[in-house]
Amino acid sequence: MPTRRKFIASSAAGLAALAASPSVEALSLPPAPVAGKPQVISTWDTGLAANLGAWKVLSKGGRALDAVEAGVMVTEDSQNCCVGLGGNPDREGIVTLDACIMDDQFNCGSVAALERIKHPISVARRVMERTPHVMLVGEGAQQFAVAQGFPLEAQKLSPDAEKAYKEWLKTSQYKPVVNIENSGTRNTGPVGGANNHDTIAMLAQDVQGRLSGSCTTSGMGFKMRGRLGDSPLIGSGLFVDNAVGAAAATGQGEDVIRIAGAHTVVELMRQGMSPKAACKAAIERVARIKGDKAKDIQVCFIAISAQGQHGAFALQKGFSYAVCDAQNQQQLIQAEYLLK
Numbered sequence: 001m002p003t004r005r006k007f008i009a010s011s012a013a014g015l016a017a018l019a020a021s022p023s024v025e026a027l028s029l030p031p032a033p034v035a036g037k038p039q040v041i042s043t044w045d046t047g048l049a050a051n052l053g054a055w056k057v058l059s060k061g062g063r064a065l066d067a068v069e070a071g072v073m074v075t076e077d078s079q080n081c082c083v084g085l086g087g088n089p090d091r092e093g094i095v096t097l098d099a100c101i102m103d104d105q106f107n108c109g110s111v112a113a114l115e116r117i118k119h120p121i122s123v124a125r126r127v128m129e130r131t132p133h134v135m136l137v138g139e140g141a142q143q144f145a146v147a148q149g150f151p152l153e154a155q156k157l158s159p160d161a162e163k164a165y166k167e168w169l170k171t172s173q174y175k176p177v178v179n180i181e182n183s184g185t186r187n188t189g190p191v192g193g194a195n196n197h198d199t200i201a202m203l204a205q206d207v208q209g210r211l212s213g214s215c216t217t218s219g220m221g222f223k224m225r226g227r228l229g230d231s232p233l234i235g236s237g238l239f240v241d242n243a244v245g246a247a248a249a250t251g252q253g254e255d256v257i258r259i260a261g262a263h264t265v266v267e268l269m270r271q272g273m274s275p276k277a278a279c280k281a282a283i284e285r286v287a288r289i290k291g292d293k294a295k296d297i298q299v300c301f302i303a304i305s306a307q308g309q310h311g312a313f314a315l316q317k318g319f320s321y322a323v324c325d326a327q328n329q330q331q332l333i334q335a336e337y338l339l340k
């Protein structure tokens, strides 16, 4: 028995009807994934090193899911950037980590407010593969991680984070201010301040055309205890639909959540937009909602289509994303942005 979609697409009368009135059904016909062109993209300049970690897997014909885990682990390992246990703490001085992962089959896993575990992305993957759930938070997530054999690290700030926290304590100001992107140096300003983007989001496509994504963060520096952003939320920080494409976000999590950002980008691609056009349309939606306040935040999206195109768009100047594929090797691309 043919499905309605198959029937419309294969009957002459159906094709004529489609031409007369394009329906949502018609728009959602998935394009065929293109095999043989592995690639990985990720947010900010820390993405360059992370992409190499992913490329080691992809270049050997490995699975996109393994690549996006291995890739962001490089960043989680680094004490010099704001992702992972080296990241900035919350306003009580405790580092809490969020991460999520999604494969080409709608399998997904997530952890949030996880303390003292070095690789939250791998715990998120275990949630996906070894529990019937999608998300574990806080103490429960930590208990699960320990039960899975992840070592409990010391409760200790990295020297850079300690310095930044002490600096922040001088004013303890809790007020979003305009973003001045400056990745590579640590934010010592208030929430939303310079280089407060403490996240890496990564999307990969493997040689078999399978898409996967990952996202890991220490969240906003000096956040309220218990605050979660978009990064651990499937559909906000990350979404993958292998028939259409994958998208991920970085920036002010609250405003990504408001529009279910990554899912929105994928749905816009489903309607026929290119990855860049879809990211731009989602950013325009954020800007419309925020009105005059849009200038006080940064939001950025990256995306890959099932056909292997990639793109990105940001609200403000300064967002870069790293691309790695066999043709272009490694490159860092400055994304276009809305507020000029």
Ligand code: SD4
Pocket: 196, 197, 198, 199, 200, 217, 218, 219, 220, 228, 229, 230, 231, 249, 250, 251, 252, 253, 254
């Ligand atoms: C959050 N989206 O917690 C994250 C912050 C971020 O680079 O992207 N930092 O809201």
